[in-house]
Amino acid sequence: MIRDERIPSDELRRIDDEIRSNWETGSEVDFEEAISYHESLPDHKRFADVLESADKPLLQPRAGVPRLDDQIELLEYLHREGQADLLPTTIDSYTRDNEYGKAQEGLEKARETGEDTLNGFPAVNHGVDGCRELIEAIDAPIEVRHGTPDARLLAAITFAGGFQSFEGGPISYNIPYTKRHGLEETIERWQFVDRLAGAYTERGVRINREPFGPLTGTLVPPSIAIAIMLVEGKLAATQGVRSITLGYGQVGNVVQDVAALNALQKLGDEYLPDEVVVTTVFHEWMGGFPPDEARANGVIGLGGMTAAIARPDKVITKSPQEFQGVPTKEANASGLRTTRQVIDMAIEQDIDIDGIEDEQELIERETRCLMETIHEHGDGDVVQGTIEAFDSGALDVPFAPSDSAKGAVLPARDDDGRVRIFEWADLEMDDDIKEIHKARLSRRADTEGRDQSFRMVADDVDAISDGKLIGRPRSTQSQEGA
Amino acid sequence: MIRDERIPSDELRRIDDEIRSNWETGSEVDFEEAISYHESLPDHKRFADVLESADKPLLQPRAGVPRLDDQIELLEYLHREGQADLLPTTIDSYTRDNEYGKAQEGLEKARETGEDTLNGFPAVNHGVDGCRELIEAIDAPIEVRHGTPDARLLAAITFAGGFQSFEGGPISYNIPYTKRHGLEETIERWQFVDRLAGAYTERGVRINREPFGPLTGTLVPPSIAIAIMLVEGKLAATQGVRSITLGYGQVGNVVQDVAALNALQKLGDEYLPDEVVVTTVFHEWMGGFPPDEARANGVIGLGGMTAAIARPDKVITKSPQEFQGVPTKEANASGLRTTRQVIDMAIEQDIDIDGIEDEQELIERETRCLMETIHEHGDGDVVQGTIEAFDSGALDVPFAPSDSAKGAVLPARDDDGRVRIFEWADLEMDDDIKEIHKARLSRRADTEGRDQSFRMVADDVDAISDGKLIGRPRSTQSQEGA
Amino acid sequence: MIGNTMSQTVVLGVIGSDAHVVGITILEQAFSAAGFDVVNLGVQTSQEQFAEAAADHDAGAVLVSSLYGHAEQDCQGFHQVLEEAGVDAVTYIGGNLAVGQDDFEQTRRTFRELGFDRVFDSETDPEEAIAALRQDLEITPTESERVSVSS
Amino acid sequence: MIGNTMSQTVVLGVIGSDAHVVGITILEQAFSAAGFDVVNLGVQTSQEQFAEAAADHDAGAVLVSSLYGHAEQDCQGFHQVLEEAGVDAVTYIGGNLAVGQDDFEQTRRTFRELGFDRVFDSETDPEEAIAALRQDLEITPTESERVSVSS
Numbered sequence A, B: 001m002i003r004d005e006r007i008p009s010d011e012l013r014r015i016d017d018e019i020r021s022n023w024e025t026g027s028e029v030d031f032e033e034a035i036s037y038h039e040s041l042p043d044h045k046r047f048a049d050v051l052e053s054a055d056k057p058l059l060q061p062r063a064g065v066p067r068l069d070d071q072i073e074l075l076e077y078l079h080r081e082g083q084a085d086l087l088p089t090t091i092d093s094y095t096r097d098n099e100y101g102k103a104q105e106g107l108e109k110a111r112e113t114g115e116d117t118l119n120g121f122p123a124v125n126h127g128v129d130g131c132r133e134l135i136e137a138i139d140a141p142i143e144v145r146h147g148t149p150d151a152r153l154l155a156a157i158t159f160a161g162g163f164q165s166f167e168g169g170p171i172s173y174n175i176p177y178t179k180r181h182g183l184e185e186t187i188e189r190w191q192f193v194d195r196l197a198g199a200y201t202e203r204g205v206r207i208n209r210e211p212f213g214p215l216t217g218t219l220v221p222p223s224i225a226i227a228i229m230l231v232e233g234k235l236a237a238t239q240g241v242r243s244i245t246l247g248y249g250q251v252g253n254v255v256q257d258v259a260a261l262n263a264l265q266k267l268g269d270e271y272l273p274d275e276v277v278v279t280t281v282f283h284e285w286m287g288g289f290p291p292d293e294a295r296a297n298g299v300i301g302l303g304g305m306t307a308a309i310a311r312p313d314k315v316i317t318k319s320p321q322e323f324q325g326v327p328t329k330e331a332n333a334s335g336l337r338t339t340r341q342v343i344d345m346a347i348e349q350d351i352d353i354d355g356i357e358d359e360q361e362l363i364e365r366e367t368r369c370l371m372e373t374i375h376e377h378g379d380g381d382v383v384q385g386t387i388e389a390f391d392s393g394a395l396d397v398p399f400a401p402s403d404s405a406k407g408a409v410l411p412a413r414d415d416d417g418r419v420r421i422f423e424w425a426d427l428e429m430d431d432d433i434k435e436i437h438k439a440r441l442s443r444r445a446d447t448e449g450r451d452q453s454f455r456m457v458a459d460d461v462d463a464i465s466d467g468k469l470i471g472r473p474r475s476t477q478s479q480e481g482a
Numbered sequence C, D: 001m002i003g004n005t006m007s008q009t010v011v012l013g014v015i016g017s018d019a020h021v022v023g024i025t026i027l028e029q030a031f032s033a034a035g036f037d038v039v040n041l042g043v044q045t046s047q048e049q050f051a052e053a054a055a056d057h058d059a060g061a062v063l064v065s066s067l068y069g070h071a072e073q074d075c076q077g078f079h080q081v082l083e084e085a086g087v088d089a090v091t092y093i094g095g096n097l098a099v100g101q102d103d104f105e106q107t108r109r110t111f112r113e114l115g116f117d118r119v120f121d122s123e124t125d126p127e128e129a130i131a132a133l134r135q136d137l138e139i140t141p142t143e144s145e146r147v148s149v150s151s
């Protein structure tokens, strides 16, 4: 039975050998040589150090194209024209499915035709040398971003390839990203990823790990996201990771977002061992975007404003073309600069909003309920607790496509636009907290003169792309409209 | 000696006849016929009613091109694609200088070549019929926006042409817009404009008047702007105007901007007669914009956010091409939609920021000092008081190009980005208020390790276009930068 | 097969390894509310699973969703697979069908050529698809049959 | 005229009926700090006022600013007026020189053809103009003379 225990060194080596035989580039990895390679990198390419020592939110876009030279050009562009502080390399979907053969086909087709036939950079196929070429070409730290349930080979290759930050985790890259992978399976696989990062860390190469906070990106109640961040942070810490960036996706209500980011940092510091440096990352709105670049810039502006107030360590920016598809490099850079401008104009201002403490306290209480139930489900073991809690529905994620989560909990916005829980299903929560949500949601139902129903949830899902925060029924909208 | 007194009817008629003979289209004006024309307009084209009954900030762009058909097309576009609630017609610079002959040349050249050889719509040259064609073609209220010291003929023609809102005033369209016009002269001329609006008002056609709040658009301390708004509001009220929209230009500090808009509404209600309906208009940042559309969108986003919190009755939007020149219609519409998105996402949220009351109180006290000095300078007459106060420098506007203002007062941002007064010159202000400014500015000087000087002012002037709110010296920037 | 053309059963799913579930959650809801019997296969559904479910339920329509940009690869040979399973249903595809900022008319052509009866972009309101399906299933069943056979 | 070519006096103003004063306020400050003698004529300055001031002060350079989009009309015949007043100075123009979203290279050509020695866009940092003027006044006075005469 899998538990929250550190993988022994011999076991680490055994798995490492095994997974590296899954694709030809696996054999290029040599741990000792990789350590010296990392040691040879200049300070400004050390991801954890750069992130942890920053004194204002650093900006990072998403970006990945199949060919190496294109990826270099893209990242150089985003660094130069977008003034990104940290860079990403987003991995293609075949690699996420461990279909390295299909990724190879796509890569070759891309090389022949010059078209982007993959939706990301197939790092495994590029191998250690390909990754290093990228690391050397770009004058800033680069993170691997993906969505892979089994990212062991990807980690082995990209760590050896010089990347010092790796997104994801056993829950956050399972529940929102895949249907059929069991949690036990992904936890085991991510224990290896974290153990490998821990092995580098022990040798002085502090690989930064970043659980994916936004989850399904769609109206995720903050406490659910934070609880999952804490679990993944704990799992990573157990395996020896010492630089952990907990994530959170904007819900669009400024008070709730600032409160959530505060709670995330506070609970992260509390729940994770002292030897871990905990930082936070704020993702600009991860749900459906407006099909209009001008309006999308408004969404991005609100994200920047929220970041300026909450001051997370890092912000993942969106582009005005988010709705449409993978953005052009110009649009991607423009999302970065719009965000930078708003943050830099607002960050030196004293903006203390009323009610943040109360909302933060509520989020903390909710998160503690969830952490408590995980603890109980696992008799003190966080791995077992997580598996059991998801199984019973005591822990759940809205809109989860995964068979490992009930996906039965349903969120809706209250009258102030904060995300509350409309359908609790089996989610564990103190009754008085449920009452608070219920009261807030019934106030909204009153305002709108309609019952709480799935219609409200569906309206909320579409609201931001339709130009509002709250999915009001048509009739209320015309009443209040000018 | 000119005083704040209503122009007698016969005098009104005399001047009206006189100014209408200045250009051939003047003879088209027939007051009685114009009243019936206005009565024939549908409710949704009645500017004052639409504005005063709105329950969220209405958006209005700036726009004016020389040819009538182009202007119709432009406004239709901004209404349809920009979802502007209120539309503008911005007048060209020759008309502002009363050079109707040059405007005519420009208009004819525009008609021949299809090029925009004027920077606005020459309404006098288009005449009453041209204006009415515009009013009829557009399904929303339209305001005349200009910058004309002597706008008498423009008012006579556009009012008869069906426009129900008219921007400007004797100070706000003098001090920032022209060098050589005396205040006495512009006050006299605007008394006529207001009296004409008042004459329509008495007949049930409530012409909305909007003093130009941003003044020089460049770091204008809120109390100076508000005092001038109150003076112009009072002058208009004396002449019978009953719908007055007081303006304010964003300075970029959210607390100060919200406080200023609150103070503007409060003092407007207090200082203006009860029979006047006072509304407010917020201008998105009127100073130098970043030479980059992405960053400009950030500036616009901050404007939208401020509007969502302060809830003025109207917002004048900027376009992402503000830096470059007169925007394309697409860019203009995009500024509208970015603003709309931010406002609509944020306006239903409860965002109460600490310190707004205190800042508002300070602004109110400062404004009262200025109003008091005007009162004293004029022995109770606001016209004489204004002329004398500008003359002595007790009332002043930073960066004023006009010979009628000393232009000696210099603003600078404090450490929180609020606009304070660095050089008071002869501006009247209680000593304890001056002390507050001094303390706030010296805190900034300490932070930056430099003396207060014109360099600081110049840095602040460039700051937003350079991507920041506060013009920090390079060295501090690199210290704090990542 | 004649009896099937009027079937109100709609098979819905996200094809390939795409996991974007929110769109089909909304679609399921909307088609059910409009009176269709919806079989929602969820995300990461293979061509074979679509075919099997459509055959099992005598589906009148197969609605394929794809958001992540690999739709073209994922749909190669899909209509062949349906045909082999004896499925004779109207086929729609919708979502975000191309990688990057493509021109939608081009995308529509591509998927029409692959055999889909209708192609929807991601701005599609569920009501549009419902209206289209009502028309295709009840008013012009033979024509839609012809189109899907000639593919 | 030889003596004048090295004059450190700079006449500065905003031409036509343009009232944008902030730019020249900054420029005045920057040129003074750089050691030039600046005669700032302020906004809404006519061609004749520029010429008169330049002649009166034996100016080495005339710096024209225009922001509001009417520069081209306002500068027609300007160099003629300068010449008639006996002014032989380097002439620069800067600011926002065209109405709308024009291509700057095109704008530069237009104003070069009108006779300006250098044309600056509104992204110009005052330091650039100072460096250029130092060069034009001290290092290649004859060349700049030639250009302004041939206009």
Ligand code: B12
Pocket: A090, A091, A093, A119, A120, A145, A146, A147, A176, A177, A178, A214, A215, A216, A217, A218, A286, A287, A288, A289, A290, A321, A322, A323, A324, A325, A326, A327, A399, A400, A401, A461, A462, C017, C018, C019, C020, C021, C022, C023, C024, C026, C027, C063, C064, C065, C066, C067, C068, C069, C070, C092, C093, C094, C095, C096, C097, C098, C099, C100, C120, C121, C122, C123, C124, C125, C126, C129
């Ligand atoms: C939320 C989201 C996510 C969430 C998904 C959570 C979940 N499991 O559902 C997360 C964060 C996990 C995610 C992951 C990824 N995403 Co994503 N995601 C989005 C986002 C922001 C919103 C999608 C959404 O939920 N919209 C709301 C719903 C209601 O609308 P919808 O899905 O469009 O569906 C409606 C219509 O399209 C239509 N429709 C849809 N299907 C069909 C079918 C038929 C027959 C009909 C008639 C109509 C129809 O009706 C639906 C209801 O109204 C979009 C961008 C956007 N649209 O703003 C990107 C987007 C779809 N994602 C994208 C990408 C690339 C990915 C990743 C590959 C990214 C990565 N590199 O990590 C992974 C893929 C993982 C995987 N295996 O699938 C790209 C796709 C690029 C492309 N097509 O060119 C997009 C466009 C973002 C972008 N600009 O880059 N994503």
Ligand code: B12
Pocket: B090, B091, B093, B119, B120, B145, B146, B147, B176, B177, B178, B214, B215, B216, B217, B218, B286, B287, B288, B289, B290, B321, B322, B323, B324, B325, B326, B327, B399, B400, B401, B461, D017, D018, D019, D020, D021, D022, D023, D024, D026, D027, D063, D064, D065, D066, D067, D068, D069, D070, D092, D093, D094, D095, D096, D097, D098, D099, D100, D120, D121, D122, D123, D124, D125, D126, D129
């Ligand atoms: C503030 C402002 C105003 C204020 C001006 C207050 C005042 N009296 O100064 C107010 C609100 C009154 C105003 C009015 C108008 N404005 Co105005 N204004 C601006 C704005 C926002 C900033 C200008 C500014 O102060 N910048 C800061 C200073 C430091 O920069 P600068 O002026 O560009 O100067 C620097 C450089 O250009 C360069 N430079 C300038 N001149 C020269 C000369 C030389 C030789 C050199 C080397 C360098 C140089 O160095 C300077 C210092 O760094 C600009 C748009 C923008 N840039 O963001 C529009 C802008 C200049 N205005 C514009 C217009 C159209 C007008 C009006 C006609 C608008 C109207 N319809 O009401 C009126 C004109 C009134 C008049 N008679 O002049 C347009 C011009 C359009 C065009 N050229 O195509 C602009 C570009 C806005 C727009 N996008 O439409 N405006």
